Amino acid sequence: MLRQAMLAVSKSGRAERVISTSPLTRDVVKRYVADDIAAVITALTRRGLLVTVDHLGEEVRDREQAGAAVREYLTLLGVLPAGADVSVKLTALGLRLSEQLAFDHAAAICRAAAGRGVTVTLDAEEHDTIRGLHAVHAALRREHPDVGVVVQAYLPDSLERCEKLGGARVRLCKGAYTAPGAYRSPGDVDRSFVRCLRVLMAGTAYPMVATHDPRLLRIASTLAVLDGRDVTGFEYQMLYGVRPEEQARLAGLGAQMRVYVPYGDDWYAYLMRRLAERPRNLAFFLRSLVSRR
Numbered sequence: 001m002l003r004q005a006m007l008a009v010s011k012s013g014r015a016e017r018v019i020s021t022s023p024l025t026r027d028v029v030k031r032y033v034a035d036d037i038a039a040v041i042t043a044l045t046r047r048g049l050l051v052t053v054d055h056l057g058e059e060v061r062d063r064e065q066a067g068a069a070v071r072e073y074l075t076l077l078g079v080l081p082a083g084a085d086v087s088v089k090l091t092a093l094g095l096r097l098s099e100q101l102a103f104d105h106a107a108a109i110c111r112a113a114a115g116r117g118v119t120v121t122l123d124a125e126e127h128d129t130i131r132g133l134h135a136v137h138a139a140l141r142r143e144h145p146d147v148g149v150v151v152q153a154y155l156p157d158s159l160e161r162c163e164k165l166g167g168a169r170v171r172l173c174k175g176a177y178t179a180p181g182a183y184r185s186p187g188d189v190d191r192s193f194v195r196c197l198r199v200l201m202a203g204t205a206y207p208m209v210a211t212h213d214p215r216l217l218r219i220a221s222t223l224a225v226l227d228g229r230d231v232t233g234f235e236y237q238m239l240y241g242v243r244p245e246e247q248a249r250l251a252g253l254g255a256q257m258r259v260y261v262p263y264g265d266d267w268y269a270y271l272m273r274r275l276a277e278r279p280r281n282l283a284f285f286l287r288s289l290v291s292r293r
């Protein structure tokens with residue numbers, strides 16, 4: 001219930017105006033969103049963590065905004081070390097306007113990224129963009145076989161998706177939105193996550209295990225051993241600001257641990273999705289607002 005309410009708030013322009021203009025939210029935003037992206041990347045890299053960087057923004061309404069998002073990614077590539085990844089939302093590149101436009105923009109980013117030894121991963125968004133996401137991903141893979149894509153375990157066809165993604169870089173996550181027909185109970189989502197993980201680990205894909213869930217992390221590491229994958233055969237991914245000690249612990253054990261680092265002014269919808277995931281985060285957010293008064 002609370003999750004649904006928070007996701008509704010994430011789409012409310014009125015709530016966005018109130019929350020994003022309040023100076024009291026700044027500290028909370030800083031916890032989940034990099035304020036100085038170059039400094040954050042340097043600090044994480046020094047601690048042996050890999051990064052995937054997301055320029056915040058989604059659902060652009062015109063070609064000018066979509067073009068601006070591409071230019072931002074091209075600038076970002078200038079500060080990324082080789083081995084980094086960029087996470088891209090196709091709706092920020094114009095998917096709602098035209099699939100071809102989103103493809104052309106994503107292809108431009110992939111070309112520039114390849115020149116810098118950086119990979120690109122396409123985030124998964126609202127359910128009505130998933131067909132377009134996989135169409136663009138399949139088309140991009142012809143020129144850029146290492147372009148990654150996200151599968152959301154809450155979608156009942158996620159297992160089928162994983163089966164079709166042999167050889168691809170696949171980030172598996174639970175899913176941060178809502179979708180008609182999606183698994184809703186945490187148990188169903190977790191079971192779907194594990195079914196997908198089994199297929200990815202046993203197959204030819206490169207699994208990117210995106211979760212903070214201790215049980216799923218243990219299952220992932222066990223499956224990797226059973227399927228004969230060494231530490232270079234898969235990676236863990238977690239969000240900037242979430243379980244940083246666990247991120248450091250896994251990196252310290254020699255695992256590939258990649259941190260998803262968002263930056264930019266358009267943080268509102270991203271932050272609301274993080275608060276929706278964890279009531280304790282919401283309590284932290286509300287407390288920080290109250291304590292500054």
Ligand SMILES: Cc1cc2nc3c(=O)[nH]c(=O)nc-3n(C[C@H](O)[C@H](O)[C@H](O)COP(=O)(O)OP(=O)(O)OC[C@H]3O[C@@H](n4cnc5c(N)ncnc54)[C@H](O)[C@@H]3O)c2cc1C
Pocket residue numbers: 122123124125150152173174175176177210211212213214237238239242243259260277278
């Ligand atoms: C790298 C990355 C990329 C992602 N990309 C996408 C995407 O493209 N599309 C999409 O829809 N979603 C994406 N997500 C979000 C994802 O779908 C989930 O909404 C989000 O990760 C929360 O799910 P969870 O697996 O961490 O488990 P949850 O069900 O949120 O949490 C499970 C358990 O993890 C632990 N935990 C979680 N958060 C914390 C915390 N803050 N502190 C301490 N323990 C905690 C707790 O033990 C908790 O019970 C991404 C997530 C990650 C990590």
